[in-house]
Amino acid sequence: MARTSSLSVIAFDADDTLWQNETFFRMTEEKFTDFLKDYAAGDHITERLLAAERRNLEFYGYGVKGFTLSMIETAIEVTQDKVPATVLHDILRTGRDMLRHPIETLPYVTETLNELSSSFQLVMITKGDLFDQERKLAQSGLGELFETVEIVSEKKPEVYRRIFRQHSNVPHNCMMVGNSLKSDVIPALAAGSWGVHVPHDLTWALEHAAAPVTDPKFHEITDLGKLPDLIYQL
Known part of the structure; x- marks a missing residue:
């Protein structure tokens, strides 16, 4: 896959983006x-x-x-x-x-991460209990594909800015990919990055939010298998 001119960091949510939760x-x-x-x-x-x-x-x-x-x-x-x-x-x-409970990765996760890891810095940004998130990451076998894993208490714009600036000079060289509009996409867009929504069949009621369809950096794909082509077209 050809690398885009500016995008350098791709961050992923974990629960219901990489594996079932x-x-x-x-x-x-x-x-x-x-x-x-x-x-x-x-x-x-x-x-x-x-x-x-x-x-x-x-x-x-x-x-x-x-x-x-x-x-x-x-x-x-x-x-x-x-x-x-x-x-x-x-x-x-x-x-x-x-x-x-054993980890069940979602479709196209492994192949997509393997493809993107050769051209971009991959970062996992997830929230939840530290021990449980570490357990799921270890069982998934995906840990070696990520340069950094960030387990945070809340996903806010300032959290995304801090993490993105650790890996890139500016947030607009970064992309956040996840199933939650409220936690993964909207605050990442507010931080200045790209935001890609990958809907899951089930979404917790407290994670519901309206899609920011007017934001030019917002995109939605049906599954992670579509992500490389989206990045190539940016």
């Missing part, structure tokens, strides 16, 4: 609502869980551990402080199961 949260959420089916309807439990997750982000951050704590809090609320110990054990067990 939200699928396992949805599966666990279904189990959770089943644990509490004697106390409330599934839709009500899901609504209360999402509210707990939203409240707890500033305390627990992103990832399985915070999700597990939010499930426990929701169970206490839904049962009016009468949640059985057996249910708490089930919640903790499902949380541990998520932390042990």
